[in-house]
Amino acid sequence: MATTTPVPPSRKLKVACAGLGRMGQRHANNFLTNVPRAELVAVFTPAPHEIKWASQNLAPLGVAVYDDYDKMLEHESLEAVVIATVTAVHAEQALKAIAKDLHVLSEKPISISDAISQQVIDAAAKKPHLKLMCGFMRRFDSSYRDVKNKIDEGLIGKPIIYYGQTGDKRDPSGFFVQYAQFSGGIFVDCTIHDIDLALWYFGEDVKVKSISASGVAAIEPDLTLHKDVDNAVGTVEFHSGQIATFYATRMMAAGQEDQTWICGTNGKLTVNMAPAINHVTIHDSYGVRREIPQTFFERFQPGFAVEANEFTKAILDDLPVPIDPRGAVHAVKIANALQESVISGKKIYYDENENRIE
Amino acid sequence: MATTTPVPPSRKLKVACAGLGRMGQRHANNFLTNVPRAELVAVFTPAPHEIKWASQNLAPLGVAVYDDYDKMLEHESLEAVVIATVTAVHAEQALKAIAKDLHVLSEKPISISDAISQQVIDAAAKKPHLKLMCGFMRRFDSSYRDVKNKIDEGLIGKPIIYYGQTGDKRDPSGFFVQYAQFSGGIFVDCTIHDIDLALWYFGEDVKVKSISASGVAAIEPDLTLHKDVDNAVGTVEFHSGQIATFYATRMMAAGQEDQTWICGTNGKLTVNMAPAINHVTIHDSYGVRREIPQTFFERFQPGFAVEANEFTKAILDDLPVPIDPRGAVHAVKIANALQESVISGKKIYYDENENRIE
Amino acid sequence: MATTTPVPPSRKLKVACAGLGRMGQRHANNFLTNVPRAELVAVFTPAPHEIKWASQNLAPLGVAVYDDYDKMLEHESLEAVVIATVTAVHAEQALKAIAKDLHVLSEKPISISDAISQQVIDAAAKKPHLKLMCGFMRRFDSSYRDVKNKIDEGLIGKPIIYYGQTGDKRDPSGFFVQYAQFSGGIFVDCTIHDIDLALWYFGEDVKVKSISASGVAAIEPDLTLHKDVDNAVGTVEFHSGQIATFYATRMMAAGQEDQTWICGTNGKLTVNMAPAINHVTIHDSYGVRREIPQTFFERFQPGFAVEANEFTKAILDDLPVPIDPRGAVHAVKIANALQESVISGKKIYYDENENRIE
Amino acid sequence: MATTTPVPPSRKLKVACAGLGRMGQRHANNFLTNVPRAELVAVFTPAPHEIKWASQNLAPLGVAVYDDYDKMLEHESLEAVVIATVTAVHAEQALKAIAKDLHVLSEKPISISDAISQQVIDAAAKKPHLKLMCGFMRRFDSSYRDVKNKIDEGLIGKPIIYYGQTGDKRDPSGFFVQYAQFSGGIFVDCTIHDIDLALWYFGEDVKVKSISASGVAAIEPDLTLHKDVDNAVGTVEFHSGQIATFYATRMMAAGQEDQTWICGTNGKLTVNMAPAINHVTIHDSYGVRREIPQTFFERFQPGFAVEANEFTKAILDDLPVPIDPRGAVHAVKIANALQESVISGKKIYYDENENRIE
Structure with missing residues (x-):
């Protein structure tokens, strides 16, 4: 390990983060500070106190703050979404993002239902240019x-x-x-x-x-x-x-x-x-x-930093994502x-x- | 641990060891060298090469060598038997020793049958002056x-x-x-x-x-x-x-x-x-x-040395054996x-x- | 540790790196990828093979490559220099940077002479708005x-x-x-x-x-x-x-x-x-x-990443550097x-x- | 390690222990319980409370208790002395034991003076049939x-x-x-x-x-x-x-x-x-x-048990002691x-x- 870190190209992936709870804040900060090739452009949360936190901490840095997930998906030039909301809405939000031609990094599990998890996989499989990854950070x-x-x-x-x-x-x-x-x-x-x-x-x-x-x-x-x-x-x-x-x-x-x-x-x-x-x-x-x-x-x-960097690299360099999402269903x-x-x-x-x- | 080791009284327990295979030799040597209050007086094995080993190594030290278990039980002044033969004969040998009013330390398991194990427990229970212990050395x-x-x-x-x-x-x-x-x-x-x-x-x-x-x-x-x-x-x-x-x-x-x-x-x-x-x-x-x-x-x-010493002590000082043999059946x-x-x-x-x- | 990482303000420190050997490449890559609040704008090395490496790897990312240290110091808007050249020239390069009103992070030792190390300290002490730090990364x-x-x-x-x-x-x-x-x-x-x-x-x-x-x-x-x-x-x-x-x-x-x-x-x-x-x-x-x-x-x-981030923060937020450079002389x-x-x-x-x- | 422990021959070395303080009691108990080929026959201590301890704990086991070192050396059939008294008298007691043709295991150091230590070595060297060992138990x-x-x-x-x-x-x-x-x-x-x-x-x-x-x-x-x-x-x-x-x-x-x-x-x-x-x-x-x-x-x-057993074996089997006493002087x-x-x-x-x- 640790000889010469590969140098990043200049184009940056535009990423949004859905959810700003315990996991969401960490994902947002992770993309903000640890991923040279990505740019956090937007966040979404339905929770007023999280909106307030984002307004004070992320908005000054040019990150748009949304209380409506669908509107966030419309954010200009957005390319990828990190889904770190409560488990119950992961699948629905992933499907919406896929519908909008956005890459998805979903916190685990995609759904507690294997059938619903499979629906998300199937939706992504129909758009092979999209990257879908489930965040098994280990x-x-x-x-x-x-x-x-x-x-x-x-x-x-x-x-x-x-x-x-x-x-x-x-x-x-x-x-x-x-x-x-x-x-x-x-x-x-x-x-x-x-x-x-x-x-x-x-x-x-x-x-x-x-x-x-x-x-x-x-x-x-x-x-x-x-x-x-x-x-x-x-x-x-x-x-x-x-x-x-x-x-x-x-x-x-x-x-x-x-x-x-x-x-x-x-x-x-x-x-x-x-x-x-x-x-x-x-x-x-x-x-x-x-x-x-x-x-x-x-x-x-x-590991979270490596995960975010490798997800970003897979998109920018059009490589397979490091984790096959079908494993998540299994x-x-x-x-x-x-x-x-x-x-x-x-x-x-x-x-x-x-x-x-x- | 390790302040003053209690000093042994002078009377020594007369012990015999049945079986001189992998475990038996270790038990015999253990009683020979690591148990100040015990004296190894006899051994039994049906195997000719083990008889030979015992004749060369134990007999010169005054240990009687038997190829017949029943005769070993008749050894003069014998008080206790360590059973380290093959599992299949543990129970029968334990029952015979109990019948002869001898204390028993049996290698585990007493039997692979819980019913037979229980028979041995029951036989010993009828002679409360006898000590029966199953060798869970851990x-x-x-x-x-x-x-x-x-x-x-x-x-x-x-x-x-x-x-x-x-x-x-x-x-x-x-x-x-x-x-x-x-x-x-x-x-x-x-x-x-x-x-x-x-x-x-x-x-x-x-x-x-x-x-x-x-x-x-x-x-x-x-x-x-x-x-x-x-x-x-x-x-x-x-x-x-x-x-x-x-x-x-x-x-x-x-x-x-x-x-x-x-x-x-x-x-x-x-x-x-x-x-x-x-x-x-x-x-x-x-x-x-x-x-x-x-x-x-x-x-x-x-642990084997501690086991042998505590078994010896339980007999000489008429204390309960440290392991209740009923647990062995369970x-x-x-x-x-x-x-x-x-x-x-x-x-x-x-x-x-x-x-x-x- | 590890709750919410503080969010970076948007202004970035313009940093140059002198030396692209074993340590220098690491410092350059470190500022390029691990320091959100800094921007690597220039590098210097006298070695032709290192020039070549930089031309291929850093120039495409907008980093200016110099084979003359003095010219690098003239790079537009440059604010800070990381000195990772051979030890023999650390002090001279530090003094030149200080003379140009540039902040300095010097690899250890500033000099193998304590007298010369002290000269660098003294030069920096006359410009209290400048930050001078010796890189004791432990x-x-x-x-x-x-x-x-x-x-x-x-x-x-x-x-x-x-x-x-x-x-x-x-x-x-x-x-x-x-x-x-x-x-x-x-x-x-x-x-x-x-x-x-x-x-x-x-x-x-x-x-x-x-x-x-x-x-x-x-x-x-x-x-x-x-x-x-x-x-x-x-x-x-x-x-x-x-x-x-x-x-x-x-x-x-x-x-x-x-x-x-x-x-x-x-x-x-x-x-x-x-x-x-x-x-x-x-x-x-x-x-x-x-x-x-x-x-x-x-x-x-x-630790190298933390060092670079804290050095950057000390400059941007005008805080004391975390290591008093006088200790380096001692x-x-x-x-x-x-x-x-x-x-x-x-x-x-x-x-x-x-x-x-x- | 730990295959078949060598079986002890029947003759036992007669050992006395000088000193019954912190170290002495341990040496006495060690020879009493952990050394199958040795027999503790006598102890010496000048301290009344240690005399009392020995009378209660060792005398019943047939160990003679002395308050006079010279008299202990006269104990019938005594062969070896363990010296665990205060350091100041180690050398004198060792010399007396050697003079009486007794083997010596001395606690370290033989003396805090290297010259005096050497005198003890020299005295023993004149009687090559005697074993002298300094107790570096490590x-x-x-x-x-x-x-x-x-x-x-x-x-x-x-x-x-x-x-x-x-x-x-x-x-x-x-x-x-x-x-x-x-x-x-x-x-x-x-x-x-x-x-x-x-x-x-x-x-x-x-x-x-x-x-x-x-x-x-x-x-x-x-x-x-x-x-x-x-x-x-x-x-x-x-x-x-x-x-x-x-x-x-x-x-x-x-x-x-x-x-x-x-x-x-x-x-x-x-x-x-x-x-x-x-x-x-x-x-x-x-x-x-x-x-x-x-x-x-x-x-x-x-280690103390191994030390006592190997010292005993060196005497009984006339082997070199495992530690050359000249090293103790060095x-x-x-x-x-x-x-x-x-x-x-x-x-x-x-x-x-x-x-x-x-």
Whole structure:
């Protein structure tokens, strides 16, 4: 890495950002400051306090601020839209953007429904000049990329068992209970990243053989009202003789602990088994200790910048987007089945074409 | 730890060891050299080459060598027997020793049948002056004990999710295929230690709600002939709202990797996530690296010594044995169900009294 | 960290870069792509192959390419110069830039002579509207900043003993022998960063009491022709009762190993004692291992971006530069004395005003 | 490691232990419980409360308790003496034991005077059937042995730079101030182990070229009354082109931190750079942390057992002792010069025969 950074050509991609909540502000700032070949020209949000924030912080820099998504799509010379609104409107907004011949980078998931996700894919497929990408930002993280390269080089032989953990720091505010109404459940909200990685490492054409999951609402019992849990484990068998296991939790005490390992016939690769936010170690009366990221954004911030740059490059240089959006549909389908299994307690079976066996 | 080691009284427990294979030789040497309060007086093995080894190495030190188990039990003043023969005869030999009023330390499992295991427990229960212990040596490992103490002190709140991994180094000799005929399967042979730990940490009275497992014979396809696999994952739900997950593998490339973590409502404890055989780190052209144990014995050797000393102490000082043997039956029952689930592909359900629901 | 990145105002600082060698190209690309508030308008290099590279890579983006430093300084509207040429001309180029009322970011050291370094400081001090900063990029590294914050918060009490190591990967090409003619020696070339950190952490007004060093040319004996070594250790005592120790080496086998620790009356902080290039761990036949950065640039790349952004911000918002350039003179003085001590074998003493005692 | 432990022959070495303080009790218990081929037959201590302890704890086991060292030496059939009294009497007691034809294992240092240490060596040399060993227990630690083997196998090429750190946990009781009257100073008391290791790894015939040290009494200013410090760094150059550096401190906050690294022409080996008392990691609100040993005995306990067993074996099987006692004299000589340099502030020089150059 890190010899000579390729120099950017002078033309800049005109990008708009829909949604200015937790994720949206980060995407907007990301395109504003970390993407030399892109220019943030517009933002949209329906929320008055976000409008106010944008008026104070983005408008002075020449970014147009809209409270109407459709109007934003009409912004002069606009080329691409980043969709970082609430999940429920991702698909509709993506379809509108595609209809307007705009490239789309959608936050995951495109929809919690695999059927609706597929509609978006289909709409984009009809306009092959358009780029559609789902923001699985871990694919742009240097560690996960390193794992991918090492697997492709054969370092661990054939990957057999995958473990993916998304561990959010415990948030005592009750936010996750409210959020559970719309999130699609912990597997759709969190584990979808781990599912995406498993598919990436195993090969994107693997077919599911069975899905089984278990969970418990250990710290937020009210999650059960929304058919959700705060700790869940799941297992997905593939017809290829590979197995993926998952753990999702909202209960981590130390901080964000997203961990992955993959065991192959000749070796094992792990990511983040000894988490740390930087290179500092503290030796004091609490022992020998390291501080860790508190949020996924602290962990993956550089990945978001790479994602935005590569999406921009794919458009400007007319290259394939780095993530095939069809994988996003597959991941949502698996996440939904895991969530179903947590609630039903039943194991779900599939034939070799991945059709469900009742 | 490590202030003043308690001084041993002068009377020594007279112990015999049955079996002089891989485990048996280690038990014999352990009692010979690491247990000040015990005296190894006799050994038994049916195997001629082991008889020869014992004649050369143990007989000169005054240890009687038998090729007949029943005769060994008649050895003058014998008080206790360590059973380290093949699993298939553990139970029969334990019953005979109990019948002779001898204390028993049995290698795990007492039997691969939970019914037979229970028979041994019942026989011992009728002679309350006798000590019966199943050798779950991880309970004597300083790290696992530290975890137990920290959980009991409330450091991590209520334990919710347990992960236990037994990872044997890949052995290309084909040994495990032969061994699979008698072992009871990978869950009974390997994961039983992890099950025992889960029960220890969750509370030994927890009741199973469901069991589900998946596996693959990735490096030794012939294992399927013996209804076994070389990689298996399993999940056990308990009615207490706790979940244990397991991974057993014969495919580790670097060495023995037995890893455990337990995530509670207020914290997480891990054991051996960064394995290392000692305190040395090598910095060379392969990176920054540590060597790890190659076998479970390298990892757990000090625990075997503690186990033998505590078993001896329990007898000489008439204290309860540190492990309740009833837990061993429970662990075998769970291991068998996991193994059944791997082969059948079915999830197994239990009611609140842990009776199976068909 | 990592909440909302401050949004940049629209005016951009016009920057030129002198030198397009190993460091210069990185600085040029850094200002081109990572500094939203700056615009790279010109570059200078006397080397024909670097001119060619710039003509192909920078000129198309509107960057003017000069082979005459003085002419570059005349570039229209130029406001600031980054000096990344060979050390021997840093001071002269800095003085010329200051004379032209241009802000200066100079690679370290300003000069290997402390007297000449002081002249540059003095020249800048006469024009208080100008910003002069010496590029000690470790001060912009998140780990070293974290250590600074923790010390300032009192986490480790009073810092007493500092250890700083700069470990370059062994380069069998013989480059370092050639380079030693001009570098000022290993302490001036490498350890100056560690000295700067020691002064930062101990307090920039500490006064040296004694300096002593030892070294050996273990892998490149010809270094002795240039009064240099490839492994050197040094100790600097301060009148404040604090001690800094240093190790500089060109002999690291695994990669770049820059390590630091600081031990205080109530705790210890370390940086990079377990080096790693990312979050990946490999478990294979070589053990359990991590790959590490191969060059200082791989280790410190994000710090260079922060440095350039903060230098730009200091100018545009008229804030003090984050590093007082007087510290650079102090660091060079200490580095020169360490280098002298390596060669002479003598310990050097200073009075309480840091005047040398003969 | 850890295949079949060699079986002990039946004859047992009769050993006595002089001194029952902190170290003495450990040595007595060690020979009592961890050395199958030895028998602790007698102990000596001049201290009434230690006599009382021994009467209650050792006498019932058949160990004779003496308050007169000379009388203990007369104990019937006694063969060997472990000297763990205060340093000031080590040499005298060793000489008396040698005079009585008894083997000697002396705690380090034999004497804080190198001349007196040499007298003991000379006395033993006149009786070649006697075994004399100085208790540098780190030589029996599995990690330090591993480093020695790897160096001997050429893994890191020629060792060039050695770093040895002895870090005692901060003890607020003031004990170390009292102790400093007799200890010979921090380099003689602590660093002597690191010096011994440096000589072991570099080759025991290396000749010192220069010695230089600095120190500070940072937490116990009264140490200066006894010409001692609580933090000290030192450098020893050898004529072989190798350099050893040392750090000794009484100020560690987290626990015992004895760390070592050795950098060779082709690699680096480190010991204990990431200290930990076991395999457990805690993830909680303090970060991701490990507990570490609190005392050197917690760190080195297994090494003491190996030391006692190998000393016993050397006598019973008439093998050379594993540590040449002449090295102990060399180590004391270097430690004394380091301590002198701390106090004088002067660098000390030696010619190629290691004669001091004034």
